[in-house]
Amino acid sequence: MKATSSSPLVDALPVVIHDLHKAYRRGATSTPTLCGVELTVDAGECVFLVGPSGCGKSTLLSILGCILTPDRGTVQVLGNDLSRLDETSRSTLRRNHIGFVFQRFQLIRGLSALENVCVPLLLRGESQRVARQRASALLAQVGLGDKGRSKPNELSTGQCQRVALARALVGDPELILADEPTAALDATAGQEVMQLLRKLTTGEGKTAIVVTHDPRILDFADRVLHLENGRIAEADLSTTAASAGTWR
């Protein structure tokens, strides 16, 4: 089975997980990380994953991002059953339909802000001209229209994360996966980044899954899922805050 290459399956839910199991093996020892996770995420929804360190949040995010493969269970991302995709198809799905925001931004040092945002498009084979046009527009949307030529070391951490956000969105992905996007930011910068994330995802009907430890940003979630002992133990913790529209 190949990953969808053009528009996503509009009828399919972005994320459907059933009985997901994942364990890490070191020698003869196997450490279960995810034990029977069940999850469904609606299109346009912004779901936060919270839980203690080592509970499997990043593992779940990696599986959704087609970086890791599950041991057992079914995972459907944008209508694609990951267990039926080969390595190349998973890379293609990731490149064309999923945007990543990392905790430490992971910008490429040698590239300017604009060039960093261009990277996903260049990997897709877009021309430099098209990539630069789209990247410029997105940088302007995240408030860094005048910082296109700046290198990552010339930007503040908040600005770096906004560049990373623009990079995640430049390919117009249907699914955004953010791993602790505010962990390296102060309170103000964190709020700004989350406001942008919500504005640029929900406003465009994109689905976002955010892993976080940061209680200050829970208000931005449509749904908060608590992951503990490899299971989603608690759900809909703060829908009230989200429905109150505090992120808007």
Added chain:
Amino acid sequence: MWFLAIKTLLADRGKLATALVGVVFSVVLVNLQGGLFLGLMGKASLMVDYGQADIWVGHRGMHNVDFTQDVPVRWGYRIRGIPGVKNAEPYVIGWSSMALPSGSFESVVVVGCEPASLLGNAWNITQGAPSSILEPDGIVVDELEAEKLEYPRMREVREINGHRARVVATSRGILGFLVAPYVFTTLDRAATYLEKPLDTCSYFLVQLEPGADAQQVCEMIHDRVPHLDAQPRDDYARMSTEFWMTRTGLGIIFGLATQLGLLVGLVMVAQTLYASVLDRISEFGTLKAIGAKESQVYRILLAQALMLATLGSIVGLVVVAVVQHYFSSPRTTILIPLSLSLGSCALVLAICLVSSLLPYLRVRKVDPMMVLRS
């Protein structure tokens, strides 16, 4: 991918400079070693290259232009009778010694040519004329051998093997592979200096009629005079060169030194690319995490290696040209044909591409998961 490759390569100027030094070093070393080698080996066949003969005919088993065996001059008649042969002139090369003003002696290689045609006479004449050797006791010496011969002046009289010799002309740049200076004169006078019988010579220099096939004429010479060997000019030049290469180990020595230079260059390039990749390993992880294919990652490394090879080759060839301009001399000739320059660049390019495999093997193992764990 070029864009990413160039930008990330230029981002770390220090590592770029280190890698470039490796490539430049390789290019310079290969060209200079090769150029010196070709320059030296060119001297081994100098007489053949400039002798104006299409075919060199000598005693059976001839293998080096400077080491000769006598053959009867009368066999020249048989050669001249072969279809396609325009003329076949006897030629003498042999060892003697010149008495110096200080009372010491210097070994010289005496070269005697037929006075009527002057075939095989000295070239690059700077004083006097080629035909000056027709004057009584006339000899031509090379001005670059002046120190060895204790600075002979024009018209000065010397003694070679106890016989009078007068410097009537000088040449420039006729320096052989051996340390002994060449002395050009007429056939008869050379025989006197060498104490050879007048009815013997070292070679017959054969010139062909237009359109005659040199290989075919050589075979006919073999058939008609079985005691003689005949070689077209280029073949005999190669044979004279190979004599020194194979019998002295010079080829192996130069070859090893060149290979060592290439190896050092390869290690420097591979090490630098590898260090650069290690330094940016998380960036490669990021590229993989956002969907870069293995082939795209490898293309970045390949493009960087290609750029290093191209830049390094250009800089290296400029350095080589400067060194050649200032340091190449008739005595220490640095002979760099275009084929050597292009060949060295191709070799360095291949090395750089191979060098990119090492960092690629490291990058292949990069788990994109690492960027989520950082």
